[in-house]
Amino acid sequence: MGKQRQNWTAAPWDDREELEVAMVIPETTDTATIAFRAPSGAWFDYQPGQFLTLDLPVPGGPLSRTYTISSSPSRPLSISITVKAQPGSIGTRWMLDHLKPGMRIKAHGPAGQFSFMRHPAKKYLFISAGSGITPMMSMTTWAWDSGEMPDIAFVHAARKPADIIFRSRLEQFAARVPGLQLRFTVEEVDPFEVWSGFRGRLSQIMLGLMAPDYLEREVFCCGPEPFMRAVREMLGALGYDMARYHEESFAAPALIEVPVEAAPQVGLAELVFQASGTSISSDGGETVLAAARRAGLNIPSSCNFGLCGTCKVQKLSGEVAMVHNGGISDEEIAAGMILACCSRPQGPVTLDL
Incomplete structure (x- = not known):
């Protein structure tokens, strides 16, 4: 530890310095958390929920890909992204197959407007699906580390229980902080496995059971575009004030209005x-x-x-x-x-x- 302390600096990291892979941590099938550090010892300053863009040296030339940060700035000596390889993915597949501790990657950022620090509220509702859980994990970790009792209803949808990223870590948080309410729903359950959570696609009835006071909460949503569209329609139909709804997506909007x-x-x-x-x-x-x-x-x-x-x-x-x-x-x-x-x-x- 003494040697590491000598390398720490008082300056925050900026993207002129490459990131060095510190750890690659398996999460679920085809999903891993990649923790980076700054070779100079610089610390990381960002808002929970923001993202990084990485230049990946894939065959055929560098490929830029954007990933939400899954770590929290309350733990500033490293910065992590959690990536899931989708069918046909190139950049994420390359990362899972090739990134090893000690390798260095060019990164840009952090950047992005999706953070509950930009929208202070007494009560929050986080709604996510799949790898969209990553910014929610960052914000939840920040709330946990802040030392204040959070009031977060955390709703997450997955295909099956084994696909819930960060499940054990979130359950450890929730077991010690009554203000963090976890609500998981899955589409299918493995044979001979006991599942006491919700089953099926997220619906209006299910949301009302998971977070009865949803009208009082600031909503943050992240997941595949069809999932977020369904959440928007669901909340709109329930009379929610959509000015308090915030979402993160790296997919092109269906329509871009040009003034x-x-x-x-x-x-x-x-x-x-x-x-x-x-x-x-x-x-x-x-x-x-x-x-x-x-x-x-x-x-x-x-x-x-x-x-x-x-x-x-x-x-x-x-x-x-x-x-x-x-x-x-x-x-x-x-x-x-x-x-x-x-x-x-x-x-x-x-x-x-």
């Missing part, structure tokens, strides 16, 4: 990338990200529809039409930051790139 005044004006524009001494002409219809790639420049990106914030760059001059989905704050926009994936130049634009 008329923000529609790109097609015309000749010149993009100047000042730091690299490169410029390129654009017709005004393509994004800054697409133009940068044509110029041979690499802007890290992941979701490509203005949600994750990975492609954030500094605009030095000029105007862009930017239609995003929450990946950038009003303060950052006021400071001249833009999301390259959803910004289109409206005349000459200069970027610090």
Whole structure:
């Protein structure tokens, strides 16, 4: 321990430094928690519920993928993500098969608006499914570590009991804190296994039994898009105030409304990338990200529809039409930051790139 203390620094980690894999911890089938540390000894500062974007050196070239942080900033000496390989997944499958302690990965962030620290309330309702449990675990760990009695109704849906990520850890928390109420529902149960929780898909009746006072709670939801859509419809039909509903998703929204005044004006524009001494002409219809790639420049990106914030760059001059989905704050926009994936130049634009 003495040697480790000598390496600790007073500075928080920033994404100019690569992350080093400290541990790979199996959770469930095709699911593992990957704990990273900063080689410099820096500590991690973020809000519970935020995410990281990793540049994965998969065959064929780097691949950027966004993952919610499953650890809590109340335990700042490491930072963890918990990943589940879906059918056809490339990045997550590579991580599960190849990441080992000591390997280093380039990361961007932390970033994101999905955190209960941005929406203080006396009572919370967390609703998740599958690997969507990860931001809920981060926020619950923070609440546990804060030393204050939380009031959290934690609802999680899984295919079967063995697929409930963090189940034992959450049950340990709940056994010592009466304000944390765990409610699990599964679609199927293994033969000869006793299951005393709920069974079936989450429904209005089930939600009323799990959290009778749901109308009084601030709701945070994360999971596959069909699941979150069902939760939105369920709460809306029950008369819930949807201004108090918050969700996290890295899937493209079904519809992205483009305000008329923000529609790109097609015309000749010149993009100047000042730091690299490169410029390129654009017709005004393509994004800054697409133009940068044509110029041979690499802007890290992941979701490509203005949600994750990975492609954030500094605009030095000029105007862009930017239609995003929450990946950038009003303060950052006021400071001249833009999301390259959803910004289109409206005349000459200069970027610090």
